[in-house]
Amino acid sequence: xxxxxxxxxxxxxxxxxxxxxxxxxxxxxxxxxxxxxxxxxxxxxxxxxxxxxxxxxxxxxxxxxxxxxxxxxxxxxxxxxxxxxxxxxxxxxxxxxxxxxxxxxxxxxxxxxxxxxxxxxxxxxxxxxxxxxxxxxxxxxxxxxxx
Numbered sequence: 001x002x003x004x005x006x007x008x009x010x011x012x013x014x015x016x017x018x019x020x021x022x023x024x025x026x027x028x029x030x031x032x033x034x035x036x037x038x039x040x041x042x043x044x045x046x047x048x049x050x051x052x053x054x055x056x057x058x059x060x061x062x063x064x065x066x067x068x069x070x071x072x073x074x075x076x077x078x079x080x081x082x083x084x085x086x087x088x089x090x091x092x093x094x095x096x097x098x099x100x101x102x103x104x105x106x107x108x109x110x111x112x113x114x115x116x117x118x119x120x121x122x123x124x125x126x127x128x129x130x131x132x133x134x135x136x137x138x139x140x141x142x143x144x145x146x147x
Contacts, residue, residue, distance in 0.1 A: 003101055003108070004127035006061030008054040012119050015053060016046040030056070032077040047121060051114040052078045054123035058112070059088055062125040063097045071097055078112070086112050088125070098127070107132045 018026050027036055031052065039048035056076045065071045070093030077089040088110045090098050102108045106129035113124045 001129050002126060003103075003129050004062035004064060005125070006058035006063075007122070007124045008057035008061070009120055009122045010050050010054045010057070012046050012050040012116065012121050015050040015121075019046060019049065030073040032074055035078055038080070047116045047118065050121035051116055051123065054121050055086070055088065055112055055114055055125065058123040058125040059090075059094070059110070062110075062127045063094060064101065065097055069093065069097065078114075086114050088112055101127075102129050105132055106130060 027049075031039070031049070035049075035052050039045055039052065042048040055078045056073055059076045060066050060071055063071060067073065072093060075090060075092040075094035077091070079087050079089045081087055090110075098108050098110075109128050109130055111126045111128070115122050
């Protein structure tokens with residue numbers, strides 16, 4: 001069952017201006033070390049940061065909190081699976097919110113789609129709950145996400 005949906009659309013030029021104006025201060029506040037390392041290797045640096053920014057916004061909307069109630073920018077990290085597929089790694093307040101909204105006996109799955117067509121970047125996040133094969137393990141996983 002779907003327990004959260006979020007989408008975001010951002011003008012890449014806004015991220016370019018923010019990078020020029022605030023530089024490292026902005027990067028440190030919003031992005032994880034993994035995200036910064038990946039984006040800095042790209043020729044299209046601003047587009048990479050914009051896609052990740054949109055994903056964070058979309059995820060915060062899917063969680064139902066926005067960036068409030070203990071959910072911070074760096075609690076939502078965009079990662080890439082071995083085949084390149086984007087995913088989200090939640091920590092801190094975002095992980096706690098995900099655990100709280102996941103029904104007992106279920107585990108959360110997060111799907112994210114990222115795209116850009118300059119000057120825009122877009123992200124869509126769908127959070128679903130699926131039955132857990134081992135309900136006791138689901139409780140342990142939810143507790144571990146809060147750490």
